[in-house]
Amino acid sequence: MSIPAVSSVSPAELEARLRLHRLPELGPARFRKLLEAFGSASKAISAPASAWRALGLPQVCGEARRAPEIRDGASHALAWIERQDQHLLMWDQPDYPALLAQISDAPPLLFVAGDPQILEKPQLAMVGSRRASRPGMDIAAAFSRSLAGAGFVITSGLALGIDAAAHQAALDVGGRTVGVLGTGLENFYPQRNRRLADAMIASGSAVLSEFPLDAAPSASNFPRRNRIISGLSLGVLVVEASVASGSLITARLAAEQGREVYAIPGSIHHPGARGCHQLIRDGAVLVETIEHILEALRGWQQLPFSTETLATVTSHPLLVLLHAAPHTSEALADASGWTLPKVLATLTELEMDGRAVCENGRWFARVS
Template sequence: MNVPAATSVSPAELEARLRLHRLPELGPARFKKLLDAFGSASKALGAPANAWKSLGLPFACAEARREADVRDGASHALSWLERPGQHLLMWDQPDYPALLAEISDPPPFLFVAGDPGILEKPQLAMVGSRRASRPGMDTAAAFSRSLASAGFVITSGLALGIDAAAHQAALDVGGRTVGVLGTGLEKFYPQRNRRLADAMIASGSAVVSEFPLDAAPTASNFPRRNRIISGLSLGVLVVEASVASGSLITARLATEQGREVYAIPGSIHHPGAKGCHQLIREGAMLVETIEHILEALRGWQQLSFSPTVATVTHPLLVLLHAAPHTSESLAISSGWALPKVLAALTELEMDGRAVCESGRWFARVS
């Protein structure tokens, strides 16, 4: 079963968690409230309905936990996890993406098709209109190729338009990319991008979702999906968007999460530029080249990115020469914020001074 070897969750507890995960009106906050109150999902499932009511949980939650489709769905998820390349990450386990764990409402589960290890690598999100113009698509592809070539994982929502252009361009240069769905992994939407998702999985990238495998597309799922796109990433680049675009939701969430927001300007006569212009007025960084993004990250982490800095005197390299570390343990040991650590590790990796293997960072010996 493709759950972490270091997990402390028993098979019975995993099955119970999967059952809770399928209950109606049970989002991340209520899921965690149940586990905090009862100590485990297994005990929560066995608790009386009035105990659930005392926690302020809806009656529908308590009633649905014994329904056949809840049990069957959990069993199906366990079978799904038996197949190669299909994984489940849980918010209280060591392989959960550390940057995502910092947001206010991290998803309890992430179903992953592909390589879960890339979720710990430094990511930049690229989002924009589903009905993008041809120049917008070309711009998205150009930025994605450059950022992927610079070592960043490109993260987006696998929607039509800008999202698809960004994912495809990263693949075209041999880069890695992460697609975050607003549906379950077995209810892929939109179907027009199914082949792109398959190519991502086959090439060592990943497609992820917090929703049960059979969750269908509903309007409320996509804003929830957006917080994961921004939460996994160091920053969000909005390429082309109207003022009503869901991309502006992603940008707002990024700001709330303490992430950088970048926006590419356009013609004042083009409706697809108005959302980016609004973001710039609200404080997003105006971006015309990839160097603007790289410089912003360099200034943010208050490090010079010249090759002479990346020596054994670099604080992170000193730690890595002593022992391998995860990015999260580097943040603890160095006292740096995790986004700053991830940005610094990206530069060290680009300089050939550090390498990530199986979720742990090692110093390269020159």
């Protein structure tokens, strides 16, 4: 028996789903098992304990379902989704992200702050080290700017380091970005990125979590949320990561989900490059410029850019360099072999056309 697809649920069914969602040791597979067995969360909640035991569910699940704290948590969530820009998406509803719904362990419920409609737009995930090097942060920002400018939503985990750089860079060019938390939306972690998350929500982007609103940081939650980052996305770009990084977990999940995996190489002497090199050895696409990503995805039916955009991105020699990493004018002259006056004149033209921007003495590519 499968879960029936419905366009809406009753208030009682919604409250019952929120109660099930808070039960200990009840993940997506067991949540689905209950709905398949009883036909609805309402019937599951009211079923006798023997029926729950017959399904092989942990005893703690059945015992907790009528606890006051479970009811109170569901009531609080009902009040939360009544507020502006706060939403609940359910896996049998038409507004649930289509790509995410394809994975085997899709979250039954998603709490979303911001605009949930951007979850249906083409997304690319960018992940990497929390202790990223400055060059790694610069590369993440440059790629995020270019990809967001090309029409992609940039998805990441709102962690320190590469994640934060990718989110912020997308906002800097007026793009959209999605942050997936490993905690509840009312128990934000890390707090240092709270202001960034607020800016994302205010600008029409989104922050989401599969966990109850008050869920605290837990080591097991962060690998679990990584499947959502990859599941929402057409592909995952790993910018800088050690071999033991959570970013490699995201990349592995992406490959298992049939998503593209990209990795940016680095120095053989830099520990933060070893994870990317391992991914490349395992079959990830080696990425040096945005062209490598756009080419790999050009066959996707929902691509937000045309072949003309691709040609624009890849045909201008200075833009090719800027898509790989931000440069000073002098560095562009060295890398391109052009004279500095020619570089400066060309950069002025690109800036006037909205295709490049200068910040703090360094130039960044921007695709409109």
